Amino acid sequence: MSVINTNFAKLPGNYLFAEIAARKARYLADNPGARLINMGIGDVTRPLSPAVIAAMHAAVDEMSKAETFKGYSPDGGYPFLRELISEHDFKSRGADIAPDEIFISDGAKSDCANISDIFSPDCVVAVCDPVYPVYVDSNAMAGRAGSYTGDKWDKLVYLPCTSGNGFVPELPSVKADMIYLCYPNNPTGAAITFGELKKWVDYARANDSVxxxxxxxxxxxxxxxxxxxxxxxxxxxxxxxxxRSFSKTAGFTGTRCAYTVVPKKLERDGMSLHAMWSRRQATKFNGVPYVVQRGAAAVYSPQGRKETEETIAYYKNNAKNIREILQASGIKCIGGTDSPYIWVTLPSGLDSWTAFDRILAEANVATTPGAGFGSCGEGFLRLTAFGEPDDTIIAAERIARLLK
Amino acid sequence: MSVINTNFAKLPGNYLFAEIAARKARYLADNPGARLINMGIGDVTRPLSPAVIAAMHAAVDEMSKAETFKGYSPDGGYPFLRELISEHDFKSRGADIAPDEIFISDGAKSDCANISDIFSPDCVVAVCDPVYPVYVDSNAMAGRAGSYTGDKWDKLVYLPCTSGNGFVPELPSVKADMIYLCYPNNPTGAAITFGELKKWVDYARANDSVxxxxxxxxxxxxxxxxxxxxxxxxxxxxxxxxxRSFSKTAGFTGTRCAYTVVPKKLERDGMSLHAMWSRRQATKFNGVPYVVQRGAAAVYSPQGRKETEETIAYYKNNAKNIREILQASGIKCIGGTDSPYIWVTLPSGLDSWTAFDRILAEANVATTPGAGFGSCGEGFLRLTAFGEPDDTIIAAERIARLLK
Structure with a gap:
């Protein structure tokens, strides 16, 4: 018998972004003068908004006095934040989500991965292809992915997202218990319509999928x-x-706040998934810093909303420029309209890791190879719009020249 | 086949501290005027130290400008913090732990629970009795605890900690793969000597335990x-x-920073546990807020160390007062010397939940019943020393009168 979880030994290579960081570091070590423009990892660059900064300073001050000091956060997060989220992100859009159905956490990545804890190890898992690697790797660690053979896990159900289906997959042909969907999509930048998403909800209800x-x-x-x-x-x-996450919404990648909605009506096998996640979090998590929860709450203030929208507009303008520069050179791409990601079709015959290495060396731009997101990502490249506007234009022009 | 993880259905009742919070809330609802003194959950009350506050304000300012803004933290945490920890917490004590063997995280609770991910579901798990419930519940969720029958999990190996063995358990009689030890101990407050801990290290090396x-x-x-x-x-x-954690060291229960040391020499079944935890964290965690990592680093500055020691001394003085007041009334207790916890022996025949309810109602003090930590905790009560000094004395005197 093994002491360790042998599923880890089946994981191929590094976590994608660790591999990209390593290749960048190697290139910079070999070329000490080079200035790389980052269109690789989807990390924000704009500072936290003044409203958030003011709220965080005020909260740090509260932590400095015994009368206003805060110890452990209430389970699930502070009511002041859960109530704002319920109101602004759900009720205002006609979605009846109560504050106590919202669990504040340190990241959507953590939650997407940790949610695995409340599901059976025997669940059939469906993922899009290409896909954000966290869904796949976290299920591989839990044994639900089976074995990795060639470029696929033998127990996962892959849902190809191709130019043929507008990067929104068809329903699976076998019954899936857990279905990961990401919209607006990472990595393709594609959005999903109400009608398309309704098909998935109907499928899930008919098949007891989550x-x-x-x-x-x-x-x-x-x-x-x-x-x-x-x-x-x-x-x-x-x-x-x-x-959901404040990472891309409000520049919280280095500040860490997110939330997960588990409705009370969600039950399987006679158990409430809300109660299960509540128990999981109470046992294996201890809350988000008070200072950070106050910062997140400030995103919903009138000033915070205005500032947040300006930052989003800044990134979206970058996305528009990337898209237009590439398309002007006859390069096919999607995304960038409802997303900070642009999904670029590579010239026929050019594989995505080769394109990554060439663009790194010849254009000094870090990108993300589509193959890193799954076999259907081969032949594509993901570009991010989180850079500085002038750099973004320079990088897009260099890539356009190289790929044309 | 189930869609959910059916191990959750085997968990008895609530997470201990959620149950205590519920009983307190019920009492306060029935007795609106009551002022409870908290000696229950081990939550700190002193403000963050001025050095930490200054560092956090400075870091918030860095987040407000594009030139100094920080996105995603490096995997494992910022080198500035890992280097301070390596130097001050390990090398200065003759323990050769390198910065990259230290993984910064949001909590020791999270890590104690999540570490389960890298072990086989078939591992034999040994825990002390009484025990911090997180070790048990997280392994129960992973299926390693078996079924709960009466007051025990049938697959766990329990290591009784009693007055007979000075609350340091004997080595297990069956081979254990994973052994949870907590010293200074929660809940008993007992410390372990070098010689006693060496016995466990020798056992683990001889038996391939971790x-x-x-x-x-x-x-x-x-x-x-x-x-x-x-x-x-x-x-x-x-x-x-x-x-390890900054929660009790530096009052970070509401600020969230901790770390886990996985040495590179630790291998099992041909796999490096350091590499496995590194992969687990890169896939399922996204780092601690920059502002918080800067606050934690300030704990190691000369000013930060001095202020932290003063706060610890404040709590330890409370612990000393509790111990002395109880002992002066002839009540047996241990702990409180190397720990903020005092473990009180209840009068013969008084069970610990009854004592909890009586002390709540008649002394208006919230405590933690020993039975909440396991069957060997029956007949004991845990008191914490994190309160205000005058309140602490009042509470200890009321408890002494009730239990005498």
Missing amino acids: ILYDAAYEAFISTPGVPHSIFEIPGAEYCAIEF | ILYDAAYEAFISTPGVPHSIFEIPGAEYCAIEF
């Missing part, structure tokens, strides 16, 4: 009719869990 | 010869993982 809906990029949606939450779809409260 | 060593209360040690880290014991780097 949809794990990652809406971390919701703040980038501008197209009318694109749902901001799966709970805008009637019946989703019986079959979905939603992950 | 010791999961929770040293969250290390800052309270004052007795000479009591090890501050398991890595002071030669050979522990081949058989132990250590959990």
Whole structure:
């Protein structure tokens, strides 16, 4: 018998972004003068908004006095934050999500991965291809992915997202118990319509599946009719869990605040998934810093909302420039409209890690190779719009010249 | 087949501290005028130290400008913090722990629970009795505890900690793969000597066990010869993982920073546990807020160390008063010397939940019933020393009168 979890030995290579960081570091070690423009990892660059900064300073001051000091956070997070989220992110869109159905956490990545704890190890898991690697790797660690052979896990159900289906997959042909959907999508930048998402909710209700809906990029949606939450779809409260984050919304990648919605109506096998996640979090998590929860609450103030929208507009303008520069050179790409990601079709015959290495060396731009997100990502490249505007234009022009 | 993890259905009742919070809330609802003194949950009450506050304000300011803004933390945490920890908490005590063997996290509770991910579901788990419930519940969720029958899990190996063995258990009679030890102990407040801890390291090396060593209360040690880290014991780097926290050390229960040490020499079944934990964290965690890591680093500055020691001394003086007041009334208790916890022997025939309810109602003091920590905790009560000095004396005197 093994002492360790042998599923870890089946994981191929590094976590994608660790591999990219290593290749960048190697290139910079070999080329000490080089200045790389980052369009790789989706990390924000704009400072926290003044409203958030003011709230965090005030909260730090509260921590400095015994009368206002805060110890352990209430389980699930402070009511002041859960109430703001319920009101602004859900009720205002017609989604009836109560504050105590919202669990404040340190990250959508943590929650997307840790949610695995409340599901059976025998669940059939469906993921899009290409896909954010965390869904796959966390299920591989839990034994639900089976074995990795070639470029696929033999127990996962892959849902190809291709130009043929507009990067929104068809329903699975076998019954899936857990279905990860991410819209606006990482990595393709594609959005999903109300009607398309409704198909998935209907499927999940008919098949007792649970949809794990990652809406971390919701703040980038501008197209009318694109749902901001799966709970805008009637019946989703019986079959979905939603992950949201302040990381891309308000620049919190280094500040860490997110939340997960588990509706009380969501039950399977006679158990409430809300009660299970509540127990999981009370046992294995100890809350988000008070100072950070105060910062997150300030995102919902009138000033915070205005400032947040300005930052999102800044990134979206970058996305628009990338898209237009590439398309002007005849390069096919999608995304960048309701998302900070642009998904670029590579010239036929150019594989994505080769394109990554060439663009790194010849254009001095860090990108993300599509193959890193799954076999259907081969032949594509993901670009992010989180850079400085002039750099973004320079990088897009260099890439356009190289790929044309 | 179930969609959910059916192990959750086997968990008895609530998480202990949630149950205590519920009973307190019920009492306060029935007695609106009552002022409770808290000696229950081990939550700190003193403000963050001025050095930490200054560092956090400075870091918030850095987050307000594009030039100094910080996005995602490096995997494992910022080098500035890992280097301080390596130097001050390990090398200064003769333990050769490198910065990259230290993983910064949001809590020792999270890590003690999540570490389960890298072990086989078939591992035999040994825990002390009484025990911090997180070790038990997290393993129960992972299926390693078996079924709960009466007051025990049928697959766990219990290590009784009684007055007979000075609350340091004997080695297990069956081979254990994962062994949770917590010293200074929660809940008993007992410390472990170098010689006693060496026996466990020798056992683990002989049996290929891994010791999961929770040293969250290390800052309270004052007795000479009591090890501050398991890595002071030669050979522990081949058989132990250590959990440490800023929660009790520096009042971070609401600020959230901790770390876990996984030595590179720790291998099982041909796999490096350091590599496995590194992969687990890169996949399922996204780092601690920059502002918080800066606050934690300030704990190691000369000013920060002095202020932290003053706060620890404040709590330890409370512990001393509790111990002396109870002992003066002839009540037996241990702990409170190298720990903020006092473990009180109840009068014969009084069970600990009854004592909890009586002390809540008649003395208006919230405590923690020993039975909440396991069957060997029956007949005991845990008191915490994190209160205000005058309140602490009042509470100890009321309890002494009730229990005498």
